[in-house]
Amino acid sequence: MRVFEIQGGFGMERLVAGERPDPRPGRGQILLRMKAASLNYRDLLTVTGKYNPKQPLPLIPCSDGVGEVIEVGEAVGRVAAGDRVATLFAQKWWSGRPEQEKLRSTLGGPYDGTLAEYMVLDENGVVPVPAHLTDAEAATLPCAALTAWSALVTLGEVRPGDTVLVQGTGGVSIFALQMATILGARVVVTSSKAEKLEKALALGAWAGINYVEEPEWGKKARQLTGGAGVDHVVEVGGAGTLEQSLKAVRIGGRISMIGVLSGGRAEIALTSVVMSYVRIQGLLVGSREGFEAMNRAIAQHELRPVVDRVFLFDETPEAFRYMAEGRHFGKVAIALG
């Protein structure tokens, strides 16, 4: 089968087309004909060796994909041939608390990922996807969507009438905008580009702030809420944004610590966390149980993931470059089938 894999070292130039033997499903396993994959920032870090420099190679990158079950092994009962399913980011995290073994069972490193014509997975490592979604849309759910869901719903307790601030207009943030909106919250979006803010407003955002023109965007967000502050910040910026997030958030509010796009080590005034009763909540994607709950909401609200562009399988390196340049709004997908 055809794959894209990282071969012989890290770097964008090492992401190349390759061939692997067609996989066969064993006991408890299923064979998927892959239809589409989607990219996450983590996949860029993996290809360039910044996510895990000790990752053995070759590796098929990408955690997210959707495929059709075309064969099932012995003793498979959860899914059947013909089902359309998405991959579970952490293959062993089905429910319950996050634990080390569950969090290490991730696709696209250390396990081979979704940029392949076929995949064999444990029957427990997939989730049926909502029928109204295209393959490319469904392929965006495993990481970015579930992360936004975990931040806002599983852990975040966002309620109608809340104000949620999302940073930038990438995959996680646009899902957070869409999900916060169906939860009845109003959403403030930050972006480096005016045209992306326009798109976010068209999607239902309540306000937009250009974080390049307004370096004090946290203060600005607080002003927008009449001085009270926002209830929840979806933090994807990390070191370069946390200080402003603390200015934006209300007393007793929450910061979901998701990404570190601008750096992973921050010097922050801990007294402002203490005095303001702020909860900073780290999280890593979510469990299958969360994925299934999210899919029910997506189906009921007919939520459509925002897919900026779908690349062909052969154009995979171009898709990675497109994302690295930050040209996308929402998600970037790759058609596989």
Ligand SMILES: NC(=O)c1ccc[n+]([C@@H]2O[C@H](COP(=O)([O-])OP(=O)(O)OC[C@H]3O[C@@H](n4cnc5c(N)ncnc54)[C@H](OP(=O)(O)O)[C@@H]3O)[C@@H](O)[C@H]2O)c1
């Ligand atoms: N913890 C988890 O479970 C989890 C899951 C998924 C992702 N993540 C992390 O979350 C982050 C975002 O991932 P993603 O896949 O959504 O990325 P993405 O789609 O590539 O989004 C990148 C966007 O973030 C915005 N951005 C970049 N630097 C920023 C800054 N300093 N301040 C505000 N916005 C900034 C930009 O938006 P504009 O172009 O609009 O300015 C950029 O287009 C990454 O660090 C990723 O590793 C973590």
